[in-house]
Amino acid sequence: MVSQKSNKISNGSVQVIPLGGVGEIGKNMFVVRYGDEMIVIDSGLKFPDEEMLGVDIVIPDMTYLFENRDKIKGVFLTHGHEDHIGALPYLLKEIDVPVYGTKLTIGLAERKLKDHPVRKSVSLKQITPGKQMKLGAFKLEFFSTNHSIADSIGIAIHTPEGIIVHSGDFKFDHTPVTGEITDYHKLAELGKKGVLCLMSDSTNAEQPGYTNSDRVVGETIDEIFREAPKRIILATFASNIYRIQQVINAAKKYGKKIGVVGRSMVNVIEAASELGYLRDVENVVIDDIEKVNQLPLEKTVLLTTGSQGEPMSALTRIATDDHKKVQIMPQDTVVIAATPIPGNEKLVSRSIDNLFKRGAHVIYKSVAGIHVSGHGSQEELKLMLNLVKPKHLIPIHGEYRMQVNHKNLAENLGLPSKNIFLAENGEVMEFKNGRGRVNGKVPAGKVLVDGLGVGDVGNIVLRDRRLLSQDGILIVVISVDKQNKELVAGPDIVSRGFVYVRESEELLDEAREHVVKALNKMSKSKMNEWQAIKSSVKDVLGQYLWEKTRRRPMILPIIMEV
């Protein structure tokens, strides 16, 4: 993974280095470097893959930043989603550097840092879309984008070698909920000036056409409110303030009060109201679901978390009748206003099934218009390319096949293949005199966070967890006399996760006998060699158990000297 620890930079060149966010969706982190000055764009986390057993979150390997801490002038956040701000506490724990973002983004980052206090004072600075600032050799301009969270921006970084544009997460929505559209004019202006390199969102590079406007969802929500006979329970991403606003609008129109269920939904609504990102919140009861429960059902709406079927979330608990304050009632309409993130399909389906079983009418993904993506589709990616007219393109924010699709789109618009970088994390793209090339690699990769441990769960621990999860463990304990190396107690066999012990006594007794036989066979001199004893126990037991059960539990011999 590491090919060059201390990246050298050629004189008078600018470098773009993804530390996370290419070849993947998640843990976004990009470095732009000129001479001895760097800025960092985003500091995101990623949720673990299934095979990362027991891992809580994944963050980028920040070795390169830690080794160049004195060069870093600032961290810029494009918006407040976890995959863009979630690794901030881990970055700020090591490096004291100012963090820049728009009002809502900074508001969300502040709340995150309260949960993960890193030091007494953290310098969070607010920036405004449409404005610009100077920072060392860089001049930065921030432009508004449409995305599934308010206050999203892209960034144009003016360097002595040319302009680098980071698109942020974007779509082109002509009728967004707030009315503020992606800043076409700034993009056009940049394109006219000439852009050296565009880093652009590839999430929906596989999707033909245009992504629907948020207005479509507003209309669907309105229709659902009009037709629902009784209470409405609507689940969506807590961070999707637009969706929440649309629910507030419909509730106002149809005279319903909104109760909020689920901690992260409460947090976001509090933050967004405080910062002025939600209108007409007087109908929203944040703190007291009982108050809403007392109203006639047809006068109420519940906004909840759990649109991804997360096991501990509000909607999942409601669906399994395991929520303290909310039970499904006859004629409830439940709306899941989100599509499942890949990997969550089964969990979401299970919630839907459970809600149906309790008698709710469930409106979910197969119903059109209840969710739209926050990322632009192919025609929008082309529009971005044609507005910005970059000399080079780095498709970012996408798994490899999405990057490839994005590359194909750009080639079809006439961008030469050699000017498009299908970058890997850690790869250094260097631009000088208007020409780009890959120039080496810096350390990059994933750091697994499990509880308080950052990076202490690696391949060996994960391999053991995987083994344990498949067929469990069998522990064989024997006591050996210190002096004359004789067996004085055991072998005792204890198993967990292997077989149901009460029904497998015979199997375990026989297993024990096999170990006894194996130990008896060993010469006295060998009883001194613990490794030999352990190997022998493992071999004999492993073979016996495979024959009898076709399972391979982890076998762990423990020898005690007494």
Add this chain to the structure above:
Amino acid sequence: MVSQKSNKISNGSVQVIPLGGVGEIGKNMFVVRYGDEMIVIDSGLKFPDEEMLGVDIVIPDMTYLFENRDKIKGVFLTHGHEDHIGALPYLLKEIDVPVYGTKLTIGLAERKLKDHPVRKSVSLKQITPGKQMKLGAFKLEFFSTNHSIADSIGIAIHTPEGIIVHSGDFKFDHTPVTGEITDYHKLAELGKKGVLCLMSDSTNAEQPGYTNSDRVVGETIDEIFREAPKRIILATFASNIYRIQQVINAAKKYGKKIGVVGRSMVNVIEAASELGYLRDVENVVIDDIEKVNQLPLEKTVLLTTGSQGEPMSALTRIATDDHKKVQIMPQDTVVIAATPIPGNEKLVSRSIDNLFKRGAHVIYKSVAGIHVSGHGSQEELKLMLNLVKPKHLIPIHGEYRMQVNHKNLAENLGLPSKNIFLAENGEVMEFKNGRGRVNGKVPAGKVLVDGLGVGDVGNIVLRDRRLLSQDGILIVVISVDKQNKELVAGPDIVSRGFVYVRESEELLDEAREHVVKALNKMSKSKMNEWQAIKSSVKDVLGQYLWEKTRRRPMILPIIMEV
């Protein structure tokens, strides 16, 4: 789960009892009972959910069959997919009963039973669509259906109380690969006679419109063959003989030889060729991939398994450059002619990414027409209902929300709600004098198969595996003197899957000290009470480790008497 072990049947009534296959997709098994005579339709397996760690397959709880073994007249298989025949070995191990199926179905069942020999002679009997047979009180008619495997049938069971129709897995394909279409005429004839109850496939009850014809895929495959510059590697379900036939047709047309990669693909092609279900197989080289590899690349096609991204499958190995005989070459076209089964999306995406990384051109789900479902959509379900005109409907072969959708469709066609049963596994639907009702429950549920163990992995074992998979295990061994109950050795601490031991020596040393302290605190009399010692060790360690790591490994104290 069990409310009534020995199901009683009212005089002169017929019962329909799902033992698997409702509220789920998989492990299909239905019982039709009249008096003291029963027939069983299908005997399928299901693949385990993610949380069933280490489990290989899931089969229906067949207690009800085992307790009524003398009443069972025959087992009828509707087609050769695993979710319809996969549990056959476990059924036949316990009960000696004749098994009926069409030619290909029986051929596949035979091969399955070779891998799981249950007794010397098993009675497998071939039936022919369009024909009928008498069995005890039942007269059975078999009718052809279109599905993603050849020789699929539905069954009409004439009982003294009326006709029960089981749709099998079906769609209405006007232009199927073989030319043989679902038997509209038999369905119409049954509808005219009057059908007491229809059990009908609900898989695609959420999909509006019609399912595309297999011909669409044939055209797409033809186009891919025409345009591919070099070799084609095509992955599909091994059991999808139609897709394989379409590849054979295109290979013949464009003068290419076909190599077969992957054990299950080889097995199915051998079986299907032998039984006459594949034409023009002279271009298929089954046994020798080297022979195909020697030809010019543009003259070759490889048919492989792995369309679901299964970790050990041929395509996955090819994608990770881990296959002995096949490497991706420049300009290879890889076609994934299947959509991911829910839950497999991430694995499939990973394969696609890896194939792109090795330079292949990959054609996958986002490309239209490379896969069509084998199950009918809403309009086809309506057509089935309007042809058969059943008095009662049991939506089968679907998760609960699909059953609900199917019910809604039927209600829209005028079937009264009370005549539609959203059955659970084990529920007894009883029909008498033309009227149906739920009459109790028989044992039903899932039996987990892990290696050779059938049903010996239950909730306790799974809970342990889940705990082990999350934070690993910490084993604390101490030796206590038999006579005077004094600690003579230990505590020794061994951990697996918890932390990376080399970097956590301090943590484990401190943990050990905490245990020593706790043991010292115990009065000598208490050292006699093993449960007390174990609880104390668990409490002290659990608390210490949670504080230090925010993890909860399984803590397993073992005490040896020496």
